[in-house]
Amino acid sequence: xxxxxxxxxxxGKSDRRAPRSxxxxxxxxxxxxxxxxxxxxxxxxxRWGLTVLALGLLGLFIVLPLAAVFVQAFxxxxxxxxxxxxxxxTLSAIKLSLLAAGxxxxxxxxxGVAAAWAVTKFRFRGRxxxxxxxxxxxxVSPVVAGLIYVLVFGAQGWLGDWLSAHDxxxxxxxxxxxxxxxFVTFPFVARELIPLMESQGTEEEEAxxxxxxxxxxxxxKITLPNIKWGLLYGVVLCTARALGEFGAVSVVSGHIRGExxxxxxxVEILYNDYNYAxxxxxxxxxxxxxxxxxxLKKFLEWKTGQESK
Amino acid sequence: xxxxxxxxxxxxxxxxxxxxxxxxxxxxxxxxxxxxFLKAVSSSWEHLWxxxxxxxxxxxxxxxxxxxxxxxxxxxxxxxxxAWVLVRYEFPGKALADALxxxxxxxxxxxxxxxxxxxxxxxxxxxxxxxxxxxxxxxxPLGVVVALTFIGLPFVVxxxxxxxxxxxxxxxxxxxSLGATRRQIxxxxxxxxxxxxxxxGFALALARALGEYGSVIFxxxxxxxxxxxxxxxxxxxxxxxxYAGATAxxxxxxxxxFALLLGxxxxxxxxxxxxxxx
Numbered sequence: 001x002x003x004x005x006x007x008x009x010x011x012g013k014s015d016r017r018a019p020r021s022x023x024x025x026x027x028x029x030x031x032x033x034x035x036x037x038x039x040x041x042x043x044x045x046x047r048w049g050l051t052v053l054a055l056g057l058l059g060l061f062i063v064l065p066l067a068a069v070f071v072q073a074f075x076x077x078x079x080x081x082x083x084x085x086x087x088x089x090t091l092s093a094i095k096l097s098l099l100a101a102g103x104x105x106x107x108x109x110x111x112g113v114a115a116a117w118a119v120t121k122f123r124f125r126g127r128x129x130x131x132x133x134x135x136x137x138x139x140v141s142p143v144v145a146g147l148i149y150v151l152v153f154g155a156q157g158w159l160g161d162w163l164s165a166h167d168x169x170x171x172x173x174x175x176x177x178x179x180x181x182x183f184v185t186f187p188f189v190a191r192e193l194i195p196l197m198e199s200q201g202t203e204e205e206e207a208x209x210x211x212x213x214x215x216x217x218x219x220x221k222i223t224l225p226n227i228k229w230g231l232l233y234g235v236v237l238c239t240a241r242a243l244g245e246f247g248a249v250s251v252v253s254g255h256i257r258g259e260x261x262x263x264x265x266x267v268e269i270l271y272n273d274y275n276y277a278x279x280x281x282x283x284x285x286x287x288x289x290x291x292x293x294x295x296l297k298k299f300l301e302w303k304t305g306q307e308s309k
Numbered sequence: 310x311x312x313x314x315x316x317x318x319x320x321x322x323x324x325x326x327x328x329x330x331x332x333x334x335x336x337x338x339x340x341x342x343x344x345x346f347l348k349a350v351s352s353s354w355e356h357l358w359x360x361x362x363x364x365x366x367x368x369x370x371x372x373x374x375x376x377x378x379x380x381x382x383x384x385x386x387x388x389x390x391x392a393w394v395l396v397r398y399e400f401p402g403k404a405l406a407d408a409l410x411x412x413x414x415x416x417x418x419x420x421x422x423x424x425x426x427x428x429x430x431x432x433x434x435x436x437x438x439x440x441x442x443x444x445x446x447x448x449x450p451l452g453v454v455v456a457l458t459f460i461g462l463p464f465v466v467x468x469x470x471x472x473x474x475x476x477x478x479x480x481x482x483x484x485x486s487l488g489a490t491r492r493q494i495x496x497x498x499x500x501x502x503x504x505x506x507x508x509x510g511f512a513l514a515l516a517r518a519l520g521e522y523g524s525v526i527f528x529x530x531x532x533x534x535x536x537x538x539x540x541x542x543x544x545x546x547x548x549x550x551x552y553a554g555a556t557a558x559x560x561x562x563x564x565x566x567f568a569l570l571l572g573x574x575x576x577x578x579x580x581x582x583x584x585x586x587x
Contacts, residue, residue: 042491047398054394055406057387060435061459062412065424068434072427111333118326124315130330132574136338139570141520142418143540144559147547148341151348156552158344182337205320215321237414244417247522251544264419264523271423271527280427283420290415294408 069287072280084270084281092258093266093282096177100249100262101242104181108238112189113231117223120197121205131194137186145183146251149176172254177262180248185238192234193227200226229307233300240293244286342563349560352553360557365534366542370561372450373539377518380457384514385507387458388465395466396473410466413459418523425456426528448530453538456524461514468510469503476502505580512573516566 042050074081084090119131137145152158153170163170170176204226208218224231246264253260261269263286270279315323349357360366394400395407413421429436429446439446446452476499484494522540529536539562546555 042397050390051394051398051400054387054391055400055402058391058406058409061387061462062409064428064434065421065459066412066416068424068427069420072424111330114326114333115330118323118330121320122315122318122323122327124323124327130334133334133338134330135570136342139516139566140342141522141540141543141559141562141566143522143543144345144520144562147543147555147559148344150547151344151552151556152341154552179337183341186337202318202320209319209321218321240415244415244420246417246419247540250522251547264417267417267419267423276427279423283417283423286417286420290412290417290420293415294411297411298404298408 066287066291069280069283072276073284075280076277080277081281081284084275084278085285087278089258089261090263090266090282093261093263094285096174096260097243097262097264099174100178100181101239103178104185104242105235105238107182108185109189109231109235111186112191112193112234115190116193116197116227120194121202134187134190134194137183142184142245142247143251145248146180149179149183149252153179171252172256173260176252177249177260180252181242181245184245184248185242188238188241189231189234192230192237196227196230197223229300229304233297236293236296236300240289243289345556345559345563348553348556352557356553357557360554361561365537366539366558368534369537369539369542372453372536373519376450376453376457376538377515380454380461380518381511381515383454383458384461384465385511388462388510389469389503389507391462392466392469392473396470410463413463418460418521419527421459421524422456422527425452425459425524429455429528447528448532448536450529450536452528452530453525453536456528457514457518457521460521460524461518464513464517465507465510468506468513472503472506505576508576509573509580512569512576516569516573519566519569520562 115130115134119127150157150171153163153176154160155164155171157171170179204222205218208222213221244264245262246268249262250265250268253262253265255261255265255269257269263282267279267283267286270276270282391410395403395410426433426447428434429439429452431437431440431445431447433447436446444451446455480502481494481498484498489497520540522538522544525538526541529538529541531537531541539558543555543558543562546552546558
């Protein structure tokens with residue numbers, strides 16, 4: 001389900017940490033004796049104890065796996081790492097992953113903008129149903145996402161006879177991988193834009209039209225600047241997921257080395273071959289993408305925070 | 310009286326945007342997804358029932374659901390603690406810790422899977438301390454729980470964080486000034502405010518965990534009847550060209566996750582109404 005179910009703006013923290021001595025302090029007596037500490041402020045022992053515990057758990061659950069990827073990747077030395085990364089099968093996996101993302105992301109970007117425009121700027125019957133339907137791919141197991149394309153395009157599928165008669169391969173070939181990638185990344189851009197554009201309303205666009213702007217002028221000069229950071233964030237999430245998708249792509253790929261292997265599938269193959277250093281070397285490339293994604297997210301949050309000031 | 314389909318508006322582009330949205334949604338999502346149900350219905354009930362009630366399939370439901378539930382509960386406790394610390398306290402490296410919470414969203418599941426496996430095998434960084442205690446994680450149901458907790462944690466943190474940040478501190482101060490103990494403030498003031506968000510985070514984590522594949526299959530070891538999750542059975546049926554069997558199990562999973570999604574939506578709508586009437 002939703003990687004991006006939490007809109008960007010909501011994660012920004014409101015500034016309520018300033019100590020307020022009015023509440024308890026005004027009652028005089030005992031409370032006035034400690035004016036600097038609000039009554040509901042936790043004692044230092046509790047504060048630090050909980051902080052250390054939370055950071056420890058974050059470290060155990062989240063930082064340790066990330067660290068393990070890089071340590072294992074270089075466990076046999078830099079030479080082995082570079083060899084694994086430069087291997088022809090790895091390079092063709094990189095190419096295929098980039099191809100799938102390169103097709104899926106622009107398509108879902110156009111869809112996301114169109115869907116958000118229709119859903120947030122207009123009121124029509126069935127609007128809520130449409131919004132819920134857009135979310136479906138988040139609720140579907142990646143494995144099922146792959147299966148549905150096998151059922152439609154596979155040898156025994158709906159279009160199987162027609163496709164084989166015309167010698168077109170979709171499942172167990174590149175088009176299937178692209179389709180599965182489009183499916184799993186389908187809602188990302190729309191999910192980011194819908195709450196954002198909903199909150200912006202329609203006044204600015206209406207003003208532009210009243211002042212004589214054409215439809216496209218209004219879109220490029222008003223709507224696009226308003227949504228650019230949210231849009232970019234959606235694209236970042238969409239790209240990260242497109243490069244990293246495993247389950248859906250695994251079902252439709254057929255695992256032909258050098259042909260239908262994406263990066264995550266190549267990780268699995270190397271791992272199952274007991275080539276751990278190689279598997280983690282390729283995994284480290286994907287981990288770098290993940291870390292860059294997190295950094296971009298922070299940057300975009302900061303940027304939206306700045307602009308709303 | 311028949312209400313019009315769309316309320317009038319001066320803004321352009323409704324029909325192109327709406328038609329494109331509907332068309333793209335139908336072609337990419339709705340038609341392929343309907344294939345599951347049509348295919349499942351096209352085989353006989355007997356065959357269908359046999360496919361979804363075979364002993365190894367039932368064992369996989371038990372594991373998938375049980376492990377998702379346990380992982381969701383762990384995520385709720387740990388996620389609340391992390392959200393609390395991130396919202397209420399100041400400490401060095403806070404921005405970094407906040408960014409890292411999203412790592413499970415961004416890290417490809419296969420990468421998470423092999424990384425967790427390497428940590429929890431008998432001589433892994435964590436496993437070597439657990440083995441002497443007689444605790445085996447990798448290739449046991451416990452490993453499945455660990456992987457699903459990794460996946461579920463950010464859902465809870467990101468659901469609770471904004472609610473906690475917006476919660477009115479004056480309520481707690483009022484409670485304290487009226488003589489409430491810290492424990493009473495927690496149970497009677499803070500928890501009721503964040504409870505809907507905790508539920509939402511839990512449900513989102515659960516829904517994601519039920520369908521999760523990549524991060525689980527490495528650490529689970531996929532032992533028949535013991536550590537096979539339901540999505541894995543779909544894959545292995547496909548590998549044996551048993552499309553009808555795979556589809557039947559997929560239909561069960563789809564119905565379960567749609568029910569969960571509807572539940573989450575209803576919950577969020579109720580919460581929103583509750584917040585608005587405040």
